[in-house]
Amino acid sequence: MLETLTLTSITFSEKDWIMKNVKEQTTRKRYHHGDLRSQLIDATRALVEERGPDNFSVSEACRRAGVSTAAPYKHFKDKAEMLREVAVDGMVRQSEQMLAEVAPHPDGSRARIIALGRVYVRFATTEPGVFRLMFTWSGDGEEDENLHALGDSKFEFVQMEVAKCHGRTTIAQEDREKAFMLWSFVHGLSFLSIDGALSDNKMPTDLETVLAEIAKRIVPEAR
Amino acid sequence: MLETLTLTSITFSEKDWIMKNVKEQTTRKRYHHGDLRSQLIDATRALVEERGPDNFSVSEACRRAGVSTAAPYKHFKDKAEMLREVAVDGMVRQSEQMLAEVAPHPDGSRARIIALGRVYVRFATTEPGVFRLMFTWSGDGEEDENLHALGDSKFEFVQMEVAKCHGRTTIAQEDREKAFMLWSFVHGLSFLSIDGALSDNKMPTDLETVLAEIAKRIVPEAR
C-alpha cells in the first residue's frame, strides 16, 4: 500500500508484486528476496524513528532486512537515496492526511485551517524521525528537488485555504503572510513537542485548544 | 569574555589567565598550551556551525586546536560534555541578548515582546548550529539538566513579559498560554529560516513585520 504511493512509477506492476509475494509465502527462504526494496525502505523508516535521521546506518538496515550489506546497492544509488525515499514518502503521506482531515469541513471554514494544523503536529509527534528528515536538510548540501517541490505545493495549499477563509478564490499577499504565520506556528509547536523542550509536559494547554486559539487570531470565518 | 560567561566558576582566575596569555604571546610554542580548554570550546562551536551538531568530531576539533586527540580528555569527560558546554554557553548568550534587547522598552509594552522574538530568530539565523544544539536533544538520551533549567527560566521570563502586557505582576494561566503561542511561533520561524524550508526566500514578508503582526494578535499593550 505504501509502495503504491512512493513508487508511483511502478504502480502498474502492483499485481505482479502481489502474486510474487503470495508465491513467497509458499516457497519460503529463497535466494531472491522478492520485495527487498520496499522492505529496506521500511527498515530505514524504522531506524530513522528509533535513532534519528543522523544515526541511521545502511548496515543496520541490512541487518534488519536480513540481507548482505551490498544488497541495497542493487536498488538505491547510495545511503542518501534511501533516506530521500523515506522523506518523500513521508511528505506524500502527510499531504494525504491533510486532504483527508480537511475534507469533512466546508470551504472557507476555520475548521479546515485547524484540521491542517492538527495533521501537521500529529504527524510530527507520531513520526518524529521522519518529520525531522523531511524538514531538516541541515547543511548536508544534498537538497532534494522533489522534497522542496512537495513542500512548496503544501504551502500553496495552505495559502489557498486561507484565501478561502477570506472569501477569495485566488491568493492575495495577505493570505501568503497569514499562511506563513500559521505554518511557522505549527512548525514550532511540532518541534517543541518532539524535542521535549516542554520539559515535563510544559505545554500549558491541549493541542486542540491552542490550534483553535491561533486560528481564531489569524483567519476569519468566511462570510 | 565568552569564558567569563561559560565557566563562571573560574572567573576569579581571570587575571591569572590574562597574564598567562600575555606571557604566551612572548614565549611562543610551549608544551603547555595555556588556554586549551576555551580554545577547544571555540573549535567545537565553529565545527558545530560548519557541519552541524551531528557531524561534529572530537578529532577535528583537536586538529583545529593543533593538539593531540587525547588532549581534550584532560578538560572534558567526553565528547558529549564538549557539546554540552557549547550548548549551555549558547543558552546563556541568548538570554543576555534578550535582556539587552528588551531593556530600552518600557514594561508592559508590546515592543518588549517583539524584541524577545527578534533576538530568538536572530540568534537562530546567526548561529544555526548552536541553536539546533540547544533545542534538539534528539533521542540521544543524554539530556542536560542545566540546559533544561536555562530553557525553563527563559520561558518563565517570556510569561512574565506577557503578564506585564496585561498589567499583571504575576503570571496567570492566560499568560502561560500566550507565551507558549509566541514561543511556538518564533521557534517555528527560526527552524523554517535555518532549514531553508522557505526555498528561494519564500518568507512573504520581513522579520520585523511578521513579529509585530503576531505580537499584535496575541498580546495587548498594557493600560
Place this chain on the structure above:
DNA sequence: TGTACATCAGTGAACGCGCGTTCACTGATGTAC
C-alpha cells in the same frame, strides 16, 4: 637565589569499532526455441 620534587597539561601510538561502498561471484528466474 638555587635545587628537589610534586603536579599536571600535553604527547603519540594504539585499540577496537562500525561505517559506506566495491568487487567478482553465484544461484534463481523468465524467456526463446
Place this chain on the structure above:
DNA sequence: TGTACATCAGTGAACGCGCGTTCACTGATGTAC
C-alpha cells in the same frame, strides 16, 4: 514439454576511513626548602 541461455537480485569478503577513548609517557610549571 524440455533445454540453453541471458538477466539480474542476491552473496560475502574486502577496502580504506575516521572515529572516541585509553595508555604509559614526558616535559614544563610552581612550590617548599
